[in-house]
Amino acid sequence: MLPEWMKASWLRVKALFRRKQLDRDLDDELAFHLALREERKCAEGVAAEEARYAARRQFGNAMMMKEACREMWSFVSLETFWRDLRYGTRALAKNPRFTVAAVLAIALGIGVNTGIFSVLNGAALRLLPIPGASQVVSVDQIFHGRSTRNVHGEASLFSYAEYQEFRDHSHVFSGLLAYEPFLKATLGGANPQQLFGAAASCNYFGVLDVRPALGRGFVDTDCSAPGANAVVVLSDELWRKTFGADPTLVGKSVLLNRARFTVIGIAPAGFGGTEPVPSAFWAPVTMQRALEPARDFLGEANVSWLALLGRVQNGVSLAEVRADLGVIAGRIDQQYPGRTTTLAIHPATFLGRPEERGFVLAVGAVILIAVGLVLLIACANVANLLLSRASARQKEIAIRLSIGASRWQLIRQLLTESLLIALLGGAAGSLLAFWSFAAISQFVLTHLPHGFPQLALNMSPDLRVLGFSLGLTLITGIVFGLAPALHATRPDLSTAIKEDSSGYIGKAGSGGFLRSTLVGLQVAVCMILLIAAGLLMRGLYSAQTIDPGFEMASVTQASFDLTSQGYKEESAVAFQRALMDRVAALPGVDGVAEASVTPLSDNHRASPFLLPGQTEERQIEFNDVSPGYFSLLGIPIVRGRDFTQVGARTGAAEMIVTEFTARTLWPGEEAIGKVLREEGRAERVVIGVVRDAQVSHLGETDRVYAYLPAGPKEQARMILLVHSAGGYDGIEKGIRDAARLLDPELVVDVAKLEDNLEVWRTPSRIVATLSGALGALALLLASIGVYGVVSYSVSRRIREIGIRMTLGADGRDVMRLLLRQAMRPVLIGAAVGVGGCAAVSQILSKVLYGIGSHDPIAFLGVPLFLLGIALLASYIPAHRATQVDPVVALRYE
């Protein structure tokens, strides 16, 4: 049987189409009742006239009864909503200039928000692009307590033994896979190229439910023994770009890090694995050693290197998964006293590991707040427009209130209008965002500086994005609509009806306070965004012009991954020496050196060192450098001497420290001759002190930093630094050719040393561009807001202005009066904004380079600029007011 409410609804729907019939029936029922009652009274001997009245009296209020029944038979809310909607549409259509301005402001605000959210959604919230993605969870571990562990990638990853433990003893998965993400490999051939790939467990394609488009995926026997099955699945993109979509490639072999692999399959188009950096190939996890000859991860039990994804069995909840795996994690912990592990299990997404998730969410939150502020300005703008309009409609509203419309009915109707504006704006803005943001962010991602991996993120809108923009639209409509609606319908009717619509001196007219507050709010928010943008631009400028304390301009760096290419100590030493000799002989080259870390790269090495006589170890950042490194970079040796070739070759126990290090470790003493012991190694004697330079972090010289001589053991990881008269352009090809002659299959990465600065500049540049664009948008909206309010108050006070001018005030007086009133909320808002920004800059200065938290240019320049704009925005309408002919003004309205 149908539930009661459905039956009732059906009856109502039927009644909806028989409205007239229903009214007639109600009338008939009423008439019948009254007639019977009247007859009865007559029969009792009451006079005819009296009987009719008595019948009516006994019945009570017939109108109310009919109204009650009618409401019962109809969807009252639906019908009144429909009526409000029609009324609202008419009201908006009648005032197209207002409607366009409001819709445009909201469209900009919502568009920016939706766009940013769709980027965030693509980066961190979207499920993986595989069948049944909602069933796939990522498993990560977070360690607590004191224990040591080797980390290759991120700490939250697993070792092979741990993976096997989870795979074989869990009861909640239909399959659990593991893979090593971001595996770098050189694809051999005439034009060797560097690829990102993955070493995956052999159930990889099965668990993800991804079928290779050509050939086959892995089978269990591919993972039977370490190093036994050199097979590989290539991505569709690699197959098309490098192999020209050769249909006979399956069965042939390719070289990956100089090991021969047989291609067994091509992954389907569009599948690039489960990391934001697309995978170009997948090899069995058991082939790890072949791809990374330097380390054997398979045999290590306590190393983080494998990411885990599991497909949950039907009907198993996330809580059950956590409980089941938690038991296994606890069992593993018993092998490592002092360590406890908690597991983070989430539906699998890109950027889902705890470290990445925290970063993305933090950055996303900051950006969403910024774009939220822009939307707030847009809301304040539209609220102001609505307020102005509501004042113009004051009389209409007052009359409707006084003839019996309830306040709620009027608020509802005004809110329907603002929701209508919000929906129009939201739809326009969202469409704009969907169309433009995917393109913009794709452009940004493909134009990241040297060294950033290419990301593939899907930013097209999905249900979550649509839900976000719809929710935001509704909230927006209520936010900007509620205050004006409450204000317009406030119950002091008599004053509103009596009020002369031209307003009076000293008050900015009704709603003046609310309007001024909204203007102040806009200015404050705009100020925060603009100062933030200003600070970032200044930071960018100083990063561009800073002197880091060493020479960058004429220096070129060349790096190559010798370890993955199977180089051993001797071969690496031979290669590096031969390369340095060849490059040194190139024309224009006047200095060649090597270092394991190039200055200001985002690579940092540190080790615990012990001072003699102390028990507490000290983590010290260091670099392995060859003799000549300091003179090549122009870092003066203040005291002592440089490393020698002989010393480097024999691995002398020497070190050079910076002036700051010398001061910090041996205050008031001569550092040369002092010793430091690296953990587990021999003592090293300080032989020289060099000038402080910003080699580790841009803008910072106060860091303890040590240089060790680059011995034979370090040769496989050294980066070549070349100083030449012509700089990068003159030497790049020469370095490549020299390396190719020595090893034709080595991928050589040649770049300017200055490119290292990009690592520091890029985040600032992205944030500066973003906040600059948002600031410009905010400025536009806020100046429209100021302009609108001033011109509105001028139009309302035209008669007052006329009187003043008739009484002898001249244009200057009127101008001064208007400007003073217009600028008051602007000044207050500006002060609040500057205060707010002082707080924001404290935060920014911690995360981005080169931001002085009290930069005078940003903090004085931006407010002056903003005030200038606001003055201009109020001057234009105020100037118009002074041109008014007093006679016309007095007759106005």
Next chain:
Amino acid sequence: MERHGDLVQGTLDMLVLKALARGAKHGYGVAEWIHESSNDVLHVEEGALYPALHRLELRGLLSAEWGTSENNRRAKFYSLTAAGRKKLTEEAEYWRRMSGAIARVMQTA
């Protein structure tokens, strides 16, 4: 002014159902029946009766059809549906227990 004969909240629906237990009636008939069966004690405000009838019809407890009255007029006749009959039994049982309990409470000294 205190008025006697007003209905206890929520009992009007039950009385209407009871009035229709013996067969179809029009609105006037229901009002008269309640008036007479209570020996003129209960005065149903007639204006409130019709919303109650329509509400019960919408809830599927009553069915209604237009017919001709004893004096040849077009009238709307209401009768109980199966659901209405069930509801009446429940309400009557509930009322019996409640009124019994209230009576007992009032009798205790």
